[in-house]
Amino acid sequence: MRRFILIAVPYLWLVALFLIPFVIVLKISLSDVALARPPYMPQLDFAAGWSGLVSFFAELDFDNFWFLTTDDLYWKAYLSSLQIALVSTVLTLIVGYPIAYAMARAAPEWRPTLLMLVILPFWTSFLIRVYAWMGILANEGLLNQFLLWLGVINTPLTILNTNTAVYIGIVYTYLPFMILPIYSALERMDDSLLEAAEDLGCSRLSAFWLVTIPLSKNGIIAGCFLVFIPVIGEFVIPSLLGGSGTLMIGKVLWEEFFSNRDWPVASAVAVILLLILVIPIILFQRNEQKQREAEG
Amino acid sequence: MRRFSWFNATALSLGFAFLYIPMIILVVYSFNASKLVTVWAGFSTQWYGELIRNEEFLNAAWVTIKVAVMSSTIATVLGTMAAYVLVRAGRFSGRTLFSGMIYAPLVMPEVITGLSLLLLFIGIGLDRGVLTIVLAHTTFSMCYVSVVVSSRLVSFDQSLEEAALDLGCSAFDAFRLVTLPIIAPAVISGWLLAFTLSLDDLVIASFTTGPSATTLPIKIFSAVRLGVSPEINALSTIMIAIVTVGVITASLITKQAAVRQARDERMAERPA
Structure with a gap:
């Protein structure tokens, strides 16, 4: 009995507040917009019994998904989300790997402090960290003031409200997610392997490519997924740092819902976003499982 | 001997400069006398004064803290239960669905979680406000709690629990007296994680409020x-200060606890 309650309480909670909402999104994505409250139809009419159920399903259709393919905006937004996520994952890896590498090479008594310095920004509000860049990247912002003072440029660069600002924001906020898994892979590495490689005639650089990189492969893969997956649905960064030209699907969904009040189309956008995410999520899970098996 | 070269030193200093300079600038400019945030016009604390007098911000801060305390507490209870089920309950029908529902919210885009919960709340006619935000935050943060707690449950020695049961403890007492004290650090960090996630959340709260x-x-x-x-800027500085003090205190406490535990273990091993 006690075991039953232990399982049932969290189970029912998740079914009610995670699974059912999801089914509702799926259902509304197949409905039509209506000038009513709630603004979609058909409504499921339980009072009408079986015939109500039949007519309800008869009225569902794929019109919203069809609509998504006819309007350029949507597939462009999907493609540009994928592109932004891909480029920023690579950028984060390039910035994050040397930091993780240097942390793993630091003296053991320093490592807990360095680790805390990486984790600390992660606990600080995401919104505030994105906001911090608005004052730096603006036309009259500190970066432009600094570059003008150095004499590198003569006229201020336009960075804020462009895709460049979005990339900077993503690399900045997601950097800890890249550093931590790579660091934990590198930290476990056995140094004598590097010495062996060098004894056998490897140069330092080729020992790095042939030994260090392959041994940190799992950390790299985990870090890349931890950046790539959430960035695809990102909303805050493109809406604060991006411009009108920055198309990302999270932002489109938000505007479809809050500005256009088109719930069925917003739901259809959500369903497709999820379908896009399924593949990287499955690959990520498989990588994690492989790693667990390798350790256990 | 690990090599620590100029390359590593450069990587670390540039990396941490990148991570911290934007926040330092934010803090410095919160003490700027000028209304223009990018022009320095002398030291002043006037923006903090205006912040304290701003009723709207104070009300919002109060709502946020209320939501965070309630949702993280419920999430800790539910998440710990879920972790226990995942690690200890063995097989039951629907286990795959259960673990799927625990892991899926961790990778779900916030816009989708927010949208789906809003549609649910409207569907069942629940008035949107503090209650609906608490329900939404509890749902996604309980998953984080259960991941943190289950990693601790996996690593601990189950024979301790069996010993307590052999010595006549009821299953509940064994949990309360043996398991809970051992997993307590994970439960506490799960609560802290849930609390910060709730404090931080913009997207899901916007949909469900x-x-x-x-x-x-x-x-x-x-x-x-x-x-x-x-x-x-002033508000951000206050929030950064609270988080910094909190994280440093928490890490000092866990460090102390680890030192104490190591000492106790040494004492226990010493022959009488």
């Missing part, structure tokens, strides 16, 4: 959309 409840992130977001403002 109604006109009666505005949280701080929602307030900040709508202010920030209009541009940089010194008041927001």
